[in-house]
Amino acid sequence: MTALPGVQALVFDTFGTVVDWRNGIARDARSFLARHKRDDIDPLAFADSWRRKYQPAMEAVRSGARPFTRLDVLHRENLDALLADHDITADEAERDWLNRAWHRLDPWPDAIPGLLRLRPKHFLAPLSNGNILLLANMAKRAGIPWDAILGAEAAQAYKPQREAYTRTAEILGLEPGQVALVAAHNGDLAAARKAGLKTAFVLRANEHGKDQATDLRADEDWDAIAGSFEELAEQLGC
DSSP states (O other): OOSSTTOOEEEEOOBTTTBOHHHHHHHHHHHHHHHTTOTTSOHHHHHHHHHHTHHHHHHHHHTTSSOOOOHHHHHHHHHHHHHHHTTOOOOHHHHHHHHGGGGSOOBOTTHHHHHHHHGGGSEEEEOOSSOHHHHHHHHHHHTOOOSSOOSHHHHTOOTTSHHHHHHHHHHTTOOGGGEEEEESOHHHHHHHHHTTOEEEEEOOTTTTOTTOOSSSSOSSOOSEEESSHHHHHHHTTO
């Protein structure tokens, strides 16, 4: 018997699970910092600092302190704050270009081969905190074979809010148990399971670099556990 029986749709965490956000952001930050003659700032540390502002920005939306605001806007606010932290002055065009680094992230090497194997038997879509334009541009550039672009903007909720998962199932016309979240993050999977979705953990041991200390193993007995998308495809008989 294959893993995830009865599952019709696979929905994917994107940042860290499908794409390597850290090295992608550092790549564009490196050229930006070089133009500003700031070789005192490590591009990977810059990427990490930008990412650290991610959850607090979304929490303001999740808590109801501000209305739903798409991730491109939150990323830009966080970037402006980060540049101010480093006393970097940049014009609007430069800031917009760097903010769109999140649209230009590269997939992990196994991601597209694995998705292409999974696609004939499953409906594939992102279940990401990213907004539609961000995820569509990313997919177009990298050749990610989604069947639809979903995510926080479609659900009007940021993970790990329950609605981020249940509204995605509703959009697909499926029961939560007919949908499986694929993610490299145990916390994301725990929230998805609580909302009724099936779960698949895929290891990304280098998402945060060589000193990564979190999500190095499956913390629970998820419905599927794999070391790559291709291994997941094998488990699902694809």
